[in-house]
Amino acid sequence: MDRVIFHCDLNAFYASVELLQYPQFRTAPVAVCGDPSARHGIILAKNEAAKAFGVKTAETIWQARRKCPDLILLPAHHDKYRYYSKLAGEVYTRYTDLVEPFGIDESWLDVTGTLHLFGGDPVALANQLRDVMKQELGLTISVGVSFNKVFAKLGSDYKKPDATTVIWREDVPRIVWPLPVTDLLFVGRASARVLEKAGIRTIGDLAAAPRDQVERLLGKHGGQIHDYATGEDHSPVRPAGEVPPPKSVGNGLTFRRNLVGEEELRAGVYLLAERVALRLRRHQMKCTTVQVALRSPEFKTIQRQKATPAPTNVSRVIAQCVLELMEAAWHPASPLRAMTITAAGLLPEEEAGEQLDLLAPQASARRAKQEKLERAMDQLQDRYGKTIIGYASRQTQAARAIAGDEEKKEEKP
Incomplete structure (x- = not known):
């Protein structure tokens, strides 16, 4: 039987936390930035309204303001983000003890063993999680539901904000394989350039390529991302509090x-x-x-x-x-x-x-x-x-x- 894995992504996390204090700006284009006086003047996060103007994370403030002259800039408060990340984690642990953070604003949940306690419907449970997060924290999440961690994360990225996307095995050819290969976890621009030279542009192209060919192109990493594309990722969701050693x-x-x-x-x-x-x-x-x-x-x-x-x-x-x-x-x-x-x-x-x-x-x-x-x-x-x-x-x-x-x-x- 397949596992049931959620990937929960707090939408526009830094900006959403700041807007809890400034609800009057909720529909305006808003970005969180570093301190220009300390030469950290880059965009750290933006809300959906700013994103519509083409504002991007990691670009400089002057580049963002050139795209959006009315952009509202708010300073970053990292202690707040850690606090709300902790609160979100506490919500997740009500549903399973298998909660693995992936950065400050994302987490995987393995609900395979606890799903029956909440009605047995994965989509209904994902929607319940989204409702609880809005009601208790005032934040929205996008949830990907799938049979492994890689496709669950791809699902949470697929539709934003505040959405649930389900990718079961039968959905992979329709939803996953037409996507660009860069949408796959851990496929960066450098790897994508190598793959493109071999005619591999989509996740489906990668899945269809012989595994040993991809390994020749990218080494051990190539074999790993080939497994991701074919749905052969079996990595576990680590229990809450268990942190793997860094690479x-x-x-x-x-x-x-x-x-x-x-x-x-x-x-x-x-x-x-x-x-x-x-x-x-x-x-x-x-x-x-x-x-x-x-x-x-x-x-x-x-x-x-x-x-x-x-x-x-x-x-x-x-x-x-x-x-x-x-x-x-x-x-x-x-x-x-x-x-x-x-x-x-x-x-x-x-x-x-x-x-x-x-x-x-x-x-x-x-x-x-x-x-x-x-x-x-x-x-x-x-x-x-x-x-x-x-x-x-x-x-x-x-x-x-x-x-x-x-x-x-x-x-x-």
Whole structure:
């Protein structure tokens, strides 16, 4: 028997939460944005009225206002979003204990084992959920109902806002396969370009292609998305509170002023590398790949990556990888607006032991010594505060100039 999976998506979440305080703007075009004075002036969310003008998430405020001169801008309040996300999660757990968040505004629910307690009709239950959310929180959700997680999410995206979409097995050829391949979970623009060169443009094209052909094009990821397209995703909905380990950990900064020169660039690299390494150690993970994204004041982004010399969660090793990438990709005299460092290819620490390099035994020993040092620093900072100890590189004028900036954290499950 097929499972019954819901994907619940809070519609225009940030904007909807803000509009609870400003009901007079409910029918007007509204967007939530970052702080322009702190150089975070981008659109974070928009309501349906703003969307009708072509306003898009992640574009700059001036681009959005050019499309919609009467756009109402509201500041972001992330504490509010976390609060309402928690309330929504509590509503979901009334219906099942198998609730898996997918970001702050989306969740999967497996109601297979509890559906009989609520009348046995999946569509009626989805509609009941939508009504409860409106009545108790003043928010709307779109619900996708399907036999697996991938198609349930596709269903919640299919019709918005405040709608229920059902995709059973017999509905897949009619609803799913004609959609562009980019509508499928985890198929980004880069993968879509590769697939298009092979004549694969729709989800149906992907499902019809031989699995081994897609794997040759995209590696292991190709096999995974082929399974998604054919409906062979069997991944479980994890119980509420059970969080899977991340597959990557990233930290990014948009600097209050552009960084120029080798000293300032190094300061930015070491600051972010320390934060990434600390979070790796908190997760008891090590990375095998380091990625860096560099953004100019003109919003041109360069992305590069390289393998680490060995699995690591040491900031010095991560920073050195980034500096080597930047040496080939970024001139020190070019102003740098923003930087993101991501540790990928993660392994649990117990599976990521380093064998002694017979050709460079000193390098292996030095990395082990650095890891021991940084763990000792973690313990001191946990006990006495972050300022009790740190690398001397933090105390340079350049490092102090950027250390107070807000950071963006990314963890990909």
